[in-house]
Amino acid sequence: MTRKKMMAGNWKMNKTIGEAVALAQDISNQYDDRWPDACDVVVCPPFVDLKPAKTVFEFDRVEISVGAQNVHWEESGAYTGEISVPMLKEIGCAYCIIGHSERRGYFGETNEDVNKKAKALIAGQIKPIICVGESLAVRDEGTTLEFVCAQVRAAFAGIDAGLAKECVVAYEPIWAIGTGRTATPEQAQEVCQAIRATLAEMYGTDIADAMRVLYGGSMNPGNVKLLIAQPDIDGGLIGGAALKAESFVQLIEACL
Numbered sequence: 001m002t003r004k005k006m007m008a009g010n011w012k013m014n015k016t017i018g019e020a021v022a023l024a025q026d027i028s029n030q031y032d033d034r035w036p037d038a039c040d041v042v043v044c045p046p047f048v049d050l051k052p053a054k055t056v057f058e059f060d061r062v063e064i065s066v067g068a069q070n071v072h073w074e075e076s077g078a079y080t081g082e083i084s085v086p087m088l089k090e091i092g093c094a095y096c097i098i099g100h101s102e103r104r105g106y107f108g109e110t111n112e113d114v115n116k117k118a119k120a121l122i123a124g125q126i127k128p129i130i131c132v133g134e135s136l137a138v139r140d141e142g143t144t145l146e147f148v149c150a151q152v153r154a155a156f157a158g159i160d161a162g163l164a165k166e167c168v169v170a171y172e173p174i175w176a177i178g179t180g181r182t183a184t185p186e187q188a189q190e191v192c193q194a195i196r197a198t199l200a201e202m203y204g205t206d207i208a209d210a211m212r213v214l215y216g217g218s219m220n221p222g223n224v225k226l227l228i229a230q231p232d233i234d235g236g237l238i239g240g241a242a243l244k245a246e247s248f249v250q251l252i253e254a255c256l
């Protein structure tokens with residue numbers, strides 16, 4: 001089974017509108033017609049930058065999607081500070097990151113919240129990028145696979161096979177995020193393979209084989225090739241290296 005690679009840039013809480021437009025334009029200027037066949041390219045800026053970034057890509061007619069970094073599961077109502085699926089939809093978001101370890105760690109996002117967000121996104125035809133990953137304490141305890149696979153089961157609870165297929169899973173070991181410490185290709189492959197095996201238990205091999213599992217955690221132009229050469233790693237969710245067009249483009253071009 002050949003799965004198309006994906007490179008998704010998570011800009012986190014970086015870039016004002018002006019800066020976001022400049023970065024989107026810089027990526028767009030380096031766009032190559034070979035990209036869409038080899039790799040789905042997604043940028044996930046802060047909410048306020050979504051429309052401006054999308055406008056750059058639309059104007060330039062490049063196949064680069066935008067995604068959000070969070071969403072609320074309710075469609076509307078008294079949820080001060082939150083953003084809903086219909087709002088993202090109207091902007092033209094194709095993807096939304098959910099369950100990022102920073103949201104789980106700093107904002108108390110639970111597995112149940114991730115599951116509700118995944119269901120709301122799927123219902124709104126926005127593809128969830130579901131993040132899972134263990135802390136250093138869990139890794140040192142030797143329970144990484146159990147921990148991560150339980151997060152996967154919880155995120156997909158009650159989601160049927162036809163809809164699960166639309167989701168992307170990102171394995172992001174917390175100890176490798178923003179630390180410069182990357183999981184070795186073997187460590188990343190071991191967990192991504194276990195994630196796919198869990199998806200196969202839930203949905204069967206055909207669906208699991210069609211779903212993309214990304215690696216995230218200090219991926220950069222120097223380590224990307226070996227990581228994406230692993231059989232169960234279908235691309236990257238990129239933080240730091242997505243904030244400069246030069247490095248993000250190198251990651252995309254590693255997929256060509």
Ligand code: PEP
Nearest residue numbers: 177178216217218239240
């Ligand atoms: C992330 O936060 O999703 C991430 C992978 O960050 P970094 O690439 O900076 O480790």
